[in-house]
Amino acid sequence: MPATLESLTDTFEELVRRAARSITPDVREALERAVATEPDETAKGVLQTLLAKAAKAKRAGHALASDTGIVTFFVRVGCHFRALEELESSLREAVVRATKHEPLSEFVVDLKTGAPKKGNVGIGVPVVHTEIVAGSAECEVLVLLKGAGSEQLTTLWDLPASTTPQDVGQRLHDLILEAGGKPCPPLIVGVGMGGTPEQALMLSRIALSRKVGAVNTDPTVAEWEKTWRTHINGSGIGPMGLGGETTVLSVHAEVADRHRAFCPVGVSVACWSDRHASVRIDADGVAHPGWK
CATH class of the missing domain: 3.30.1330 (60s Ribosomal Protein L30; Chain: A;)
Known part of the structure; x- marks a missing residue:
């Protein structure tokens, strides 16, 4: 019909x-992997609580x-x-x-x-x-x-043409470090680079729709994602801002070619439930x- x-x-x-x-199956699996690898006992307990909360919401049929x-x-x-x-x-x-x-x-x-x-x-x-x-x-x-907690972390930077992936990684680290537990980590971070400013922000949104842990098909961009994730997780913020090594579950980047004079970078984040x-x-x- x-x-x-x-x-x-x-x-x-x-x-x-x-x-x-x-929560989507990929988010649940990412949280389960984090429980298995997180060395901090408090952080591990928080992750287990988040998984239990998700299971309870599914059983009860509520938001x-x-x-x-x-x-x-x-x-x-x-x-x-x-x-x-x-x-x-x-x-x-x-x-x-x-x-x-x-x-x-x-x-x-x-x-x-x-x-x-x-x-x-x-x-x-x-x-x-x-x-x-x-x-x-x-x-x-x-x-x-x-x-609102994750949405208010949405950011747009108009950066100089000389900006390197390392510069972007440090900005991401500092942004999420300053936010602490407000956006309800562990987070999924979407990064859009290049194009026009509004395009960079849209790319960061689109990046969030990728399955958690799925890497960019461009090997160079995929390496940026891996490096940025490691750097952010070294901040020690941890789940819900209570410490640990699981501040982000994944960093996803989408790119476009840019103007020779500048490089816009958009950032969108999703909370643990994505x-x-x-x-x-x-x-x-x-x-x-x-x-x-």
């Missing part, structure tokens, strides 16, 4: 709710955390997708329903008055990034939930849930 507005909304509501209440932030969707939709015109309104209604039925706390407020906006929707909210795919009749949607979920809707309107 072709996708209808109602079936789309149901699918997207479940997408948001699934992201809110479950992992109250703050789901500004709900953000990344959409790849074919130009022949049957419900293309209804897509954005369906995503918006899905957030309203998920907020009511999960339930999720309402953190979206009016910019001018600070008054709560019902259903976590408002002007420009939820955020929908859309890519049109030529020749396709399918739709892929990834939802990202990030609370709340994502995805769904693919095929040409017949059948939904295929996934994670990333």
Whole structure:
């Protein structure tokens, strides 16, 4: 059956709710590896507590955390997708329903008055990034939930052309060291380098959608990721800022070529739960849930 507005909304509501209440398999596996390798007993205990919290939320069917932030969707939709015109309104209604039925706390407020906006929707909210795919009749949607603690660490640097990967690594280290336990580590760090400033920030967002621990296909960039992760984990911040060697689970970088005069670098981070979920809707309107 072709996708209808109602079936789309149901699918997207479940997408948001699934992201809110479950950690992805790759995040769980990364946390389990961290438990096995973390030498600090306090840090190890914190990691075990986080895993237990995630398991409890899944069993109980409730959200992992109250703050789901500004709900953000990344959409790849074919130009022949049957419900293309209804897509954005369906995503918006899905957030309203998920907020009511999960339930999720309402953190979206009016910019001018600070008054709560019902259903976590408002002007420009939820955020929908859309890519049109030529020749396709399918739709892929990834939802990202990030609370204020991690979202407020989002950073953009306009750096000189002489900036080295080592310079970027030191800036990342210092940024996360200053944040301490506020963004709820262990973190997943997304780094976008090159392009224009807004492109660098978008690349850092896209980097967060990669499976935890999956390296960049460019060997040079993959080596940067490894070096940055080691450097940040040497800060001693540890899980929840209580010390240890597991400050970040992974660092993911995406790059673009840059202007010869400067190098923009965007940084986005996700807290330990890295709340994502995805769904693919095929040409017949059948939904295929996934994670990333």
